Amino acid sequence: MPYRVLILSPDAHDVGSLRQALGNARDGPFVLEHAATLSDGLRRIEGGQIDVILVDLLLPDSQGLACFDRLHAAARHTPILILCAPDDEADAVETVQRGAQGWLSKGFFDNYLVPQSLRNIIERMKVERGLYVAQARAEITLNSIGDAVVSVDMAGRVDYLNIAAELVCGWSREEARGRPVAEVIDLVDADSGRTITSPVDAILHTDQPASLSGNAILVSSQGRRIPIEDSAAPIHDWDRQLVGAVMVFRDISDTVALTTKMRHLAQHDFLTSLPNRALLSDRITQAIAMSRRNDTAPVLLFLDLDKFKHINDSLGHAMGDRLLQAVSQRLVACVRTSDTVSRHGGDEFVILLANERRARDAALAADKVLLALSAPFVIDTHELHTSTSIGISTFPLDGTDAATLIKNADTAMYHAKDLGRNNYQFFRQDMNTRAVERQLVETNLRRALGRAEFRLHYQPKVDLQTGCITGVEALLRWEHPEWGLVMPERFITIAEECGLIVPIGRWVLGEACAQLVRWRGIGIPNVSVAVNISAVEFRHRDFFTHALEIFDATGVDQTRIQLELTESVLMHDVAASALLLAKFKAMGVQIAVDDFGTGYSSLSYLNEFPIDVLKIDQSFVRAIESGTGAGRNGAIVIAVIDMGKNLHQRVIAEGVEDEAQLAFLKNHNCNEGQGFLFSHPVNAVQMQAMLGNGWPC
CATH class of the missing domain: 3.40.50.2300 (Response regulator)
Structure with missing residues (x-):
């Protein structure tokens, strides 16, 4: 040209x-x-x-x-x-x-x-x-990205900041130019508070990429403390000679806050913020270890509120939840800072007295608790009266590990209830009532499979935007010839402990697949069935082989099967879990995390496993109706919904029981819901009628 x-x-x-x-x-x-x-x-x-x-x-x-x-x-x-x-x-x-x-x-x-x-x-x-x-x-480009960018010359002096870096560090580009990087990027360790050397200093000496280690905090010129994560790299001229370094970092305050919240949730009860079972177990183990050095005798008090079910049923879950919160506050006031008050579940609490010198001193603590809970609780216009039954176990007489001490204190608590409630009882070896019950249930369980006493009921899952049924969850029931319909709460734990859960679980998966095939045969082809998989089943060496045999024998469409597992099951062995789930995923089987948020809540596993569905635990959904839905507990539901969207996973809310909960979930774009508001679990014939009629679409 x-x-x-x-x-x-x-x-x-x-x-x-x-x-x-x-x-x-x-x-x-x-x-x-x-x-x-x-x-x-x-x-x-x-x-x-x-x-x-x-x-x-x-x-x-x-x-x-x-x-x-x-x-x-x-x-x-x-x-x-x-x-x-x-x-x-x-x-x-x-x-x-x-x-x-x-x-x-x-x-x-x-x-x-x-x-x-x-x-x-x-x-x-x-x-x-x-x-x-x-x-x-x-x-x-540099001024448009959200990451902060700072470059330095060979003397370690700042020669460039983008707009994001100006905002985070609190320095303008003109103010920062020529200053030592340590003055502009003031870094300290989040745990120790010690100064951290900027990674660009290392780069200027090694000519190799570097990054911060540990929990780095950037202290801005205004004194703001901002958690960051970074990467840093050398800058070369066209002769490949080192001429400086660049550091790219971002404010991770939101991520840290969410991680902290989920970590707290993993160790604390959502309603009362008391330590949960996992954290209590850790603290009992620590107290046992310290007792050998300090000549102390850790003591456990297992509490169950008297008449709580009546209050919960008559005044509603919201009032029951507020009573539990008030009870937890009084219990904390009864003990020392070195002790632990834990919510064990429902209306059960466990108190760890970590530094008792004499086991009999536990009686003084129990009397103090009984007195504290004897005063009425005034909530809104209601004056509520409750008391507690307390079981006490001591180390090492009643157990040498956390699980045994908790179990024996629980046994003693039931004995206290049998003696008229509002009292405490120390554990004794003859308190074997629950052991007898366990043996009775186990014996009958072993006969139940052979006698075909198990049934599957089904509860629909509903698209919250269209109101259409998207699938069903298979729920196990035991139709005992003398006891009548037995709910899983009575026998599942025992079945897991004695190993019967493996053949029972195999029957459940087989029946669910067979039912899908029967529905498809009468013109209901698009329904999917979710099946709960217990920890014992999932870890059984033949679980995948048995599942494959069931799929082949029934001819079920495997893409219509959804396996539901809890967080704790998945986290037991992350590598093994990921490998097994990948095999199921390759077959088209869907994977759901049940009761999300109540287990380990380790965010990392969401990327480790091929998860399709997150199921929000009903305890979080119930909190919506308690009047705290717009606050902390509602925020947890919103966080899980947003997390599911970002990870392209469907989110199902369990335990939806009223219109207020439904409105909250729909407003925050939760994908699906399941609960009594839509339907109680029903037998296969009733479920077939719903599906055949296209209900409710």
Whole structure:
């Protein structure tokens, strides 16, 4: 493509010489245009597409530096060369200081270097223009991203901050330029408070990428403490020589807050904020370890509220929840800071007296608790009266580990209830009532499979936006010939402990698959069935093989099967769980996390496992109706819904019982719901009628 040259000169001889020199140039071609006055030249420049300007500073309408300044203002990004006599180069030199690219001496225009120089100047300007565009693009990009970017020179002094870095660090680019990076990026360890060396310092010595280790906190110039995560890398010139370093970091306050919340949730009861079973077990284990050094005797008090079910049933779950919160506050006030009050579940609490010297001192603590709970609880307009039955176990007489101590205190508590409630009882070895019950249930369980006493009931899952049934959950029931319909709460734990859960679970999966096939045979092809898988089943070495045999034997569409597992089951062995779930996923089977938020709540597993569905535990959904739905507990539901969306997982809310809960869930775009508001669990025939009628769509 030709180079377009504008010659501004009133000297016809000079113009002719330039035409001859450039017209014959081997490095051409050049297209030459001519104007004799500055005003004519400026008008031509406005038309654009001029690659270089050759100007004589002695024009009829403008001379000298004033002439150049006007021309340069009009063509700031076009190369300008001055045409001057050899003995009159002073102004030409000055114009170079003001932006000219150089000058050509009159009388030497026919030099073969002239066209070559023009070509080089034009090409160089094109390169500079490209570099400018690239730099501008990079600058806009860096200022548009959310990550903070700071670069330093070889002396470790700041030479650049983007806008995000200015906001996080509290320094403007001008204020920070030239300052030591440690002054602009003030880093401390979140745990110890000690100063952390910036990773760019290491890079300047090692010429290797680096990053912060541990929990880094950036202290801004205003004193704000901001948790960050970062990466840092060396900067090289075109000879691959180290010339500086760049650090990219981001404010992770929201992530840290969510992680902290989920970690707290993993160890604390959502309603009372008391330590949960997992944390209590850890603290009992610690107390046992310390007792051997401190000559102490840890004691457990297992409490169950008297008449709580009556209050809960008559005044509703919301009032029951508020009573539990009030009870927890009184219990905490009864003990020392070294002790632990834990909510064990429902209306059960466990108190760990970690530093008792004498086991009989536990009686004093029990009396204090009985007295504290004997006073009425005033909640709104209601005056509520409750008491508690307390079972006491001591280390090492009644157990040498957390599980045994809890179990024996629980046994003693039931004995206290049998003796009229509102009292306490120390554990004794003859308190074996529950053991007898366990043996009775186990014996009957072993006969139940052979006698075909198990049944499956089904509860629909409903799309909250359309109201359509999206699938069903299979729920196990035991139809005992003498006891009647036995709910899982009575026998599942025993079945898990004695290993019967494996054949029972195999029957449940087989029956659920067979029912799907039967429904498909009568024209109900699109329904899916969720089956709960216990920890014992999931960890059984033949679980996958048995499942595959069931799928093959029934001919079920495996994409219509959903396996529900709790967080604790998955987290027992993450690597093994991930491998097994991947095998099921490859077959099209869906994976759901049941009771999400009540187990370990380790966010990392959400990416480790091929999860399709998160099921919000009904305890969180129930909290919505308690009047706290817009607060902490509602925030947990919202967080799980948002998390599911971001990870492309469907979210199902369990235990939906009223319209207020439904409205809250729909308002926050929860995908599906399940609970008594839609339907109680029903037998296969009733469920088939719902599906066959297209209810409720």
